[in-house]
Amino acid sequence: MKKLLNTADSMVEDALKGMAAAHPTLRIRDRVVYRADGPRQGKVGLVSGGGSGHEPLHAGFVGYGMLDAACPGEIFTSPVPDQIIEATRAVDGGAGVLHIVKNYTGDVLNFEMAAELAEDVEVASALVDDDVAVQDSLYTAGRRGTGATLFVEKIAGALAEEGVPLADVADVARAVDERSRSFGIALTSCTTPHAGKPTFALPETDVELGIGIHGEPGRARVPMAPARELAATAMDAVHGDLPLQGDLLVMVNGMGGTPLMELYVVFAEVAAYVKGKGARVSRSLVGNYVTSLDMQGFSVTVCRLDDTLTRLWDAPVDTPGLRW
Amino acid sequence: MKKLLNTADSMVEDALKGMAAAHPTLRIRDRVVYRADGPRQGKVGLVSGGGSGHEPLHAGFVGYGMLDAACPGEIFTSPVPDQIIEATRAVDGGAGVLHIVKNYTGDVLNFEMAAELAEDVEVASALVDDDVAVQDSLYTAGRRGTGATLFVEKIAGALAEEGVPLADVADVARAVDERSRSFGIALTSCTTPHAGKPTFALPETDVELGIGIHGEPGRARVPMAPARELAATAMDAVHGDLPLQGDLLVMVNGMGGTPLMELYVVFAEVAAYVKGKGARVSRSLVGNYVTSLDMQGFSVTVCRLDDTLTRLWDAPVDTPGLRW
Amino acid sequence: MFVAWFEEAARLVHRDRERLTRLDAAIGDADHGTNLDRGLTEVHKALTEWPPESPVQVLTSAGTALIRRVGGASGPLYGSVFRQMGKVLESPVTLAGFSAAFEEGVVAVERLGKAAPGDKTMVDALAPASRALALAVRDGVGVREAFEQAARAAAEGAEATIPMQARKGRASYLGERSIGHEDPGAASAALFMAALATVAP
Amino acid sequence: MFVAWFEEAARLVHRDRERLTRLDAAIGDADHGTNLDRGLTEVHKALTEWPPESPVQVLTSAGTALIRRVGGASGPLYGSVFRQMGKVLESPVTLAGFSAAFEEGVVAVERLGKAAPGDKTMVDALAPASRALALAVRDGVGVREAFEQAARAAAEGAEATIPMQARKGRASYLGERSIGHEDPGAASAALFMAALATVAP
C-alpha cells in the first residue's frame, strides 16, 4: 500500500489542515468543519458527518446552500457525540438543526446520543438509506446511506436557505431519501491506511456487486464485464426497487480511485438505460463525490425529481465540492 | 487491468457520449467538444486539445470563461489536424483563434499543421511547457506541458471574455506559462486500455519522481516517503527553477487515481512549504484536474500571480470541470 | 482491580488490534482494532490524568472515554456497558454486585443496539459471560474462578459467532456471506473478559 | 507494388503492434503500436474505397490518411514521408526515382521533427535505409536486392538506437534512462522497409 500521508494516525487531521488551507470559506475547529460565515440567524442549521475517507463528502459540502457543519470521524468510523454536539450548538441560529445521518449503526448511535445531549437545541434527524444492495429487513441493519446523501444535503440545504422551518427542511430531506436509490460495483477493494492491505481480495477477473462505501464486501462476485453490462446490472437493481419514470436526477459516482473518463463511459450507458425505460435524465452529476478511499469502481444514484426538488437542486450552491 | 469501458477502441467515443449526455452546455460533433452557445461574435476563440486520458482536461474546461472548443485525441495521442481545423473554423467569431498547445512533439506538429491549413482564420498559438522535471535544453523536446495548461486556459479564457484582441489573449496565455512551474510524483503507473498493463513497473516500496502525464517514467526512482517529504521534493524542484515569492496560485493535482483526502494531506504540506519560503498561497485548487488515466500520485503547479492574473483567475467560469 | 482491568484490556486489545481489524475487514470495514485501541488509550489517559476514587468512577470515566473517542458502532456500545455498570454498581463491590451490574450493562447494549444473542455481535460474547458470572454467584465460587468462567464463556461465545449469519451492524449487509467469520466485536468482548480474569484478585 | 507495400506494412504493424506499444511503454507513452495500427487500417480503407490510379496517388493518399488518423508525433511524421515522396516521385517509377523521392521524404521528417541521425528517432532507421537505396542505385543492383538492403539497413538502424540517448520526442524526457531501449518509431520504420522488401517486384 502506498498512500500520500504522513502517518495513518494523523491522516484525518492532516487532511483537515489541507482543507483549511485550501478553502478560506471554511473554518475548522476541534474536528468540526464550519462555514466561515455561519451561523445564520433564523436559518435552520444542517449538520452531517460520518467516517472520513469519503471525500468530498461531507466536509467538502459545507457552504452556502448545503451544510453548515460537517463532523468528520476517523477513517470509516462515525464521529463521536462530542463533535456532533459542538457542531449542533454552533450552527444553531435559533431555528433548530437538522442532522443528516447515513444509516449505519455507528452513525445512528452517535448522532442519537448527540441529539439527546444537545438538549438545548431543537434537533430533527433525517436518515439516508438508499443502497438497494442491502435488503431492508428485520435481518439487517437496514439499507445503507450512500450516494443519496449528497442529494439530501444539497436539496435540504437549498430549502434551508429559503428560511423555512425545521420540520419542512426535515421533510424535504426525507422525501429525497425516499425517492432515491443507489447501487455500487467495485473493481478493486479500498485499503485503509491502518490495515495497510486491501479490505477484501478481488481477483483481476472479478468485480464485486453491491459494495458499500466502507470497503464492506458486496453480496456477490461476478466476472468482470463491459461497462454496458455493469451499468445495466446496477440500473436493474435500482429500477427493480424504484421504477425509473419521469424526470430523474442521476449521479454516476466514482469510488475514489476511478478516473473521470471511465465514469463518463458508464454515464453514457446509464443514460441510454434510462431512456430505454422511457424515463428522462433531467439533471446529472458525474465524478468522485461519495468515495471509499482509493477504491476503483462506481455507484449510480437515481432520484425521482418533482418540480420542487428540481428547483432546489438548481438553486445556487457554493461549497468546495459542489458549486453553481 | 480492470477498467470501466466497453472496448479499448471505443473508449474515447464512449466517454464523449457520456460527456454529451451529462452536460447540455456542450455540443459534441466529429470528435470536437464545443460550447453549445458558441461561437461568440467578436470574441477570440480558444481551442485546446491533446490526448484523451487527462480528464477533465481539456473537454471538461469548455464553457463560459475558458475554452470554446477542445479536440480530444485517442488516449495519450494528440488530436489530428482535421479536428483542430474543424474546431478552429467553428469557434472563430471574427476575432481570431488562440491555440493552447501542450509542448509535446505530437501536439505541436498536429496543431502547427492545422494552423497552416486553416489559413482562412487568424490563429495564434501559446505553448505550455511548465514541467520542471524535464530539462529544457538542446537535448530534449523541451519542457512538457502539464498542470499549467489549466491555468493558461482559465486565465486566457477569462481575458477573451472581456473582448480584447487575439494578441492580448495570446500574451496573457504566454505570461501565465512563463510564470508557472510543475512537478509530478507517481505512486503507481497508469495502465492504458490498449496496453492492458502498467506502462512502467513500480515496486510497492518506491515512487517515481518527475513523471509526465502520459505514463512517461520519471527521471529517478526513490523510496516511498511521507507526504511531507514528497511534497518538499516536488516543491524544491519548483522553487529551484522559479523562486516562490509573492502571491501564488497553487494547484495540488491528482493523477486520476488519487483520492481527494490524500491530495488535501499533500496540500497542507505544500502550503506550509510556501509559507516557509515567505511566499503566500493566494489562490488554490485541490483535486484531479490534469490526470493520467488511473495513475496514483500528484503534481503540484505554482503560478506567480500579479493583480491582473488574480483578477482573471477570479473571473466567473462555467465549465463541467471548473465553475465559479 | 477496576483500573487494572482496563489497563489489561488496553494491553490485550493493543496486542491483538491487527487481528481485530482483520476480522472486521472480512465482514465489516476494517477499523475495529484501530477504533478500540484508540479508545482504550484514551481510557488509560483519562484514568491516569484524573485518578478515579472509586470503582464506579473508573467505570463511568472509562465508559465516557470510550463514547468520546471511539466512534463507530462499538464506541457507544462499549461505552454504554461501562457507564451503565457504573450507574448501578453498589459499594462495597461484591461478586454478586459486580455480576448484577454487568448484567445491566449487557442489557443496555442489547437495548441500544437492538441486538439479541444470535445476531452475531458483541452481545454473543457478553451475554454468555454475564450468565457465567450469575451462575458463579449462585454456586458461590470464588472471584477468580468466576471471572475465569466468564472469560471462557465469552471466548466460546465469540467463537460461536463464526457459523452465525449477522443480523445487526455492518456484517448484516453481507447476508449469508457473513457466515464463517468471527464477529470482531465479539472477539474484542472476549478480550475484555480475559483481561478481567487476569486481574482477578 | 505501392498498394501492396502499404498492405504489407499494415500486416506487419498489426502483427507487431504489441511489441511496438511495449517499446513505447519503456521510453514513451505506450501508444505507438495502437497509433500506427489504427493509421494503417485507415490507409487500407482509403486505398480500397478510393482506388488510386498511380503510385503518386497511393503515396499521397496513404500519407494523408496517416496524418488524418494517427495523431501523436508519428502521424504527421510518417504522413510527411509519404506525402513528400508523392510530391516528388517521377513517373514512370524507377529505382533511382524511388530512391530520390524516399530521400526527400526522409529530409521532410528531419525538417519537421528537427531530428538528426543519432537522436534516437525513426530517422535512425529511415536515414540508413535511404542511404542503402542510394548506394544500390549507384551500384546498379536490382530492385529486390536494393529493397532488401534498405530493409537490412533500417533494421540495423533501429537496433542501433538501443544504446542511444534520446534527444527528440517523448523519450528525451528520460535523459540517460532512455539508453538501453529500442526506439519504437525506428522499429516501426524498419517494418515499413521490411514490407517494401517483401513486395519488391
Ligand SMILES: Nc1ncnc2c1ncn2[C@@H]1O[C@H](COP(=O)(O)OP(=O)(O)O)[C@@H](O)[C@H]1O
Ligand atoms: N446493533 C448492534 N448491537 C450490538 N453490537 C453491534 C451492533 N452493531 C455492531 N455491533 C458490534 O460492533 C462491532 C463493530 O465495531 P466497529 O468496527 O468498531 O464499528 P463500525 O461497524 O461502526 O465500524 C461488530 O463486530 C459488532 O460486534
Ligand SMILES: Nc1ncnc2c1ncn2[C@@H]1O[C@H](COP(=O)(O)OP(=O)(O)O)[C@@H](O)[C@H]1O
Ligand atoms: N522530433 C521527432 N523527429 C523524428 N521522429 C520523432 C520525433 N519525435 C518523436 N519521433 C518518433 O515518433 C515515435 C513515437 O511515436 P508515437 O508513440 O506514435 O507518438 P507520441 O510520442 O506522440 O506518443 C518515436 O519513437 C520517434 O521515433
Ligand SMILES: [Mg+2]
Ligand atoms: Mg467503522
Ligand SMILES: [Mg+2]
Ligand atoms: Mg502518444
Ligand SMILES: [Mg+2]
Ligand atoms: Mg468496523
Ligand SMILES: [Mg+2]
Ligand atoms: Mg507514443
